[in-house]
Amino acid sequence: MIQKSHNEVHEGDAARGGMTFWEFLNTYVFSRDHKVIGLQFLFSTLLWFLVGGILALGIRWQLAYPWQPMPIIGQWLFAEEGGQISPEFYTTLFTMHATVMIFFVIIPILAGAFGNFLIPLMIGAEDMAFPTLNMLSYWFMWPAFICIGLSFFAPPYGAGAGWTSYPTLASNPAAAPASGHAQTLWLLGITFVGVSSMMGSVNYMTTIIQMRAPGMTMFRLPLTIWGMFITAILQAFALPILTAAGFMQLMDRMLGTGFFHPGTVGNQQRGAG
Amino acid sequence: MNRWAERLWSLLFLMVPVAGVGVFIWAMADGYGMRGHWLPENIDEQGKVIDSLFLFILGLTGVIFVGTGVALFWFLWRYGAAGNRDARVRYTHGSHTLEVVWSILPAATLLFIAIYQMDAWADAKIRRPTIVVNGQEQPKPPIAEITGRQFEWRIRYAGRDGVIGTRDDLFTVNELHLPVHEEIVLVIKTEDVLHSFFLPNLRVKQDVVPGMKQYVWFKPIRTGQYDIVCAELCGWGHYKMRGRLVLQTREEFDRWFEQEWNNQELRSYTPPEPEE
Numbered sequence: 356m357i358q359k360s361h362n363e364v365h366e367g368d369a370a371r372g373g374m375t376f377w378e379f380l381n382t383y384v385f386s387r388d389h390k391v392i393g394l395q396f397l398f399s400t401l402l403w404f405l406v407g408g409i410l411a412l413g414i415r416w417q418l419a420y421p422w423q424p425m426p427i428i429g430q431w432l433f434a435e436e437g438g439q440i441s442p443e444f445y446t447t448l449f450t451m452h453a454t455v456m457i458f459f460v461i462i463p464i465l466a467g468a469f470g471n472f473l474i475p476l477m478i479g480a481e482d483m484a485f486p487t488l489n490m491l492s493y494w495f496m497w498p499a500f501i502c503i504g505l506s507f508f509a510p511p512y513g514a515g516a517g518w519t520s521y522p523t524l525a526s527n528p529a530a531a532p533a534s535g536h537a538q539t540l541w542l543l544g545i546t547f548v549g550v551s552s553m554m555g556s557v558n559y560m561t562t563i564i565q566m567r568a569p570g571m572t573m574f575r576l577p578l579t580i581w582g583m584f585i586t587a588i589l590q591a592f593a594l595p596i597l598t599a600a601g602f603m604q605l606m607d608r609m610l611g612t613g614f615f616h617p618g619t620v621g622n623q624q625r626g627a628g
Numbered sequence: 629m630n631r632w633a634e635r636l637w638s639l640l641f642l643m644v645p646v647a648g649v650g651v652f653i654w655a656m657a658d659g660y661g662m663r664g665h666w667l668p669e670n671i672d673e674q675g676k677v678i679d680s681l682f683l684f685i686l687g688l689t690g691v692i693f694v695g696t697g698v699a700l701f702w703f704l705w706r707y708g709a710a711g712n713r714d715a716r717v718r719y720t721h722g723s724h725t726l727e728v729v730w731s732i733l734p735a736a737t738l739l740f741i742a743i744y745q746m747d748a749w750a751d752a753k754i755r756r757p758t759i760v761v762n763g764q765e766q767p768k769p770p771i772a773e774i775t776g777r778q779f780e781w782r783i784r785y786a787g788r789d790g791v792i793g794t795r796d797d798l799f800t801v802n803e804l805h806l807p808v809h810e811e812i813v814l815v816i817k818t819e820d821v822l823h824s825f826f827l828p829n830l831r832v833k834q835d836v837v838p839g840m841k842q843y844v845w846f847k848p849i850r851t852g853q854y855d856i857v858c859a860e861l862c863g864w865g866h867y868k869m870r871g872r873l874v875l876q877t878r879e880e881f882d883r884w885f886e887q888e889w890n891n892q893e894l895r896s897y898t899p900p901e902p903e904e
């Protein structure tokens with residue numbers, strides 16, 4: 356459906372030189388071209404790299420000068436704590452630092468940016484096997500960006516259960532008073548990252564298996580491509596499980612299910628003990 | 629790059645293995661600025677098994693680390709472009725033999741470690757100490773139950789009858805007294821979230837999982853005061869979830885127990901049903 360209209364638009368581009376708004380949208384925004392998508396991933400992740408780095412600075416400040424007010428921004432950010440980083444906010448800092456670095460930098464930059472850009476070029480394919488799926492895999496990162504971004508604004512300003520989000524700390528809203536809505540937004544965000552990576556991994560596997568140029572046998576593939584191939588396989592195995600677990604944590608938090616809470620039957624949570 | 633810049637860069641890269649090894653030696657020697665950064669004092673009978681496994685793997689990875697670092701240095705030093713302007717290049721399309729060798733060697737090494745550590749693992753996690761009752765061998769019952777909760781360790785001693793959950797139990801918080809030179813079994817659980825019961829000096833670390841009971845055992849061989857630490861992020865107060873382990877001779881321990889027991893206010897207390 357989208358595919359057809361896109362092809363029609365795309366054909367005349369180069370010849371005409373100029374572009375209508377819709378052509379621009381199709382070429383650079385909702386692009387189905389692996390190089391453009393690769394670059395979109397690259398620049399989005401570089402921005403998040405900056406965010407992760409700033410959070411790391413906060414962690415290091417507390418470790419280097421424990422219980423001292425942070426200069427300049429301390430009074431503005433943590434006025435109630437006299438400009439200091441509180442223990443609650445410290446857990447938030449390293450949770451969000453690691454989350455951003457792992458799920459919003461390393462994974463999308465290696466698979467999303469370099470995988471997209473390099474796989475077709477290095478195996479001699481014209482593009483990915485499923486260009487539309489490829490486009491969707493990038494745009495599914497945006498709900499993730501938005502959820503994680505919002506979680507910085509929902510008290511206590513970021514999730515605080517560690518980047519591994521272990522239950523019951525992460526799944527029981529009462530377990531971490533410091534996590535609140537931020538943890539829910541975190542789980543939603545990570546679920547979107549998981550869906551995005553799944554779409555990517557299907558694409559990488561299919562492309563590497565099906566679209567190699569004649570003569571490019573599996574054993575002539577560059578080692579980089581082998582690395583990405585194995586990564587895609589691992590992602591295809593791991594992500595559905597992680598995503599399902601994320602949903603289960605969300606349901607525990609929002610609907611009162613008891614997947615991770617021993618002694619819970621339906622909505623009834625037994626008191627501790 | 630000119631010859632001197634190449635030399636400088638190769639020496640800089642050589643500093644990686646040199647500094648890497650140096651930092652470890654400095655830490656082992658308790659050198660200035662690194663005090664207390666090496667392994668904590670071991671006071672467990674079996675602890676040296678864990679330590680030697682650690683040192684064995686450290687040595688193995690250390691050799692590979694130094695080897696690759698030195699190889700990198702040598703190629704930079706010897707084959708830089710500036711010093712080899714007229715040298716002829718040799719092209720290679722890869723070597724199957726080499727690839728097979730460097731795939732099989734690490735695989736075999738990993739397999740070796742996996743098998744080599746099995747006994748230590750079984751001793752630490754599977755073969756719980758036993759006692760003989762009426763001619764029958766059975767698992768040794770725990771001397772105390774430790775319950776992690778945000779952010780403290782609640783301790784409940786079995787008391788004289790050896791059963792946890794009866795009226796002669798002794799309760800403490802964050803302070804665990806134990807006799808030395810005896811096989812100690814503890815049952816650990818959690819009231820809320822994941823915690824990890826960590827006794828660094830006894831080389832014991834065990835996650836406590838909501839809804840599960842875990843057993844740990846060890847045999848301390850030295851008296852003194854040591855740390856109990858939580859080793860799994862359990863919320864904002866995780867950093868202060870600490871306890872004190874006091875190892876005493878049997879007589880001292882009994883005396884302490886008696887005294888605490890006498891101080892314990894139990895008149896209004898009805899114990900819940902025994903759990904085991």
Ligand code: HEM
Binds near residue numbers: 412453456457517
């Ligand atoms: C200048 C760069 C960085 C600095 C100074 C830094 C600093 C830190 C510090 C101090 C911690 C420990 C926090 C604690 O447990 O109290 C930490 C945790 C962590 N960092 Fe970084 N980091 C940097 C870059 C990165 C990068 C590039 C990644 C990954 C791509 C990363 C991933 C993580 C992870 C996974 C954790 C564990 C967090 C947890 O336990 O939940 N960091 N970082």
Ligand SMILES: [Cu+2]
Binds near residue numbers: 779823824858860866
């Ligand atoms: Cu804890």
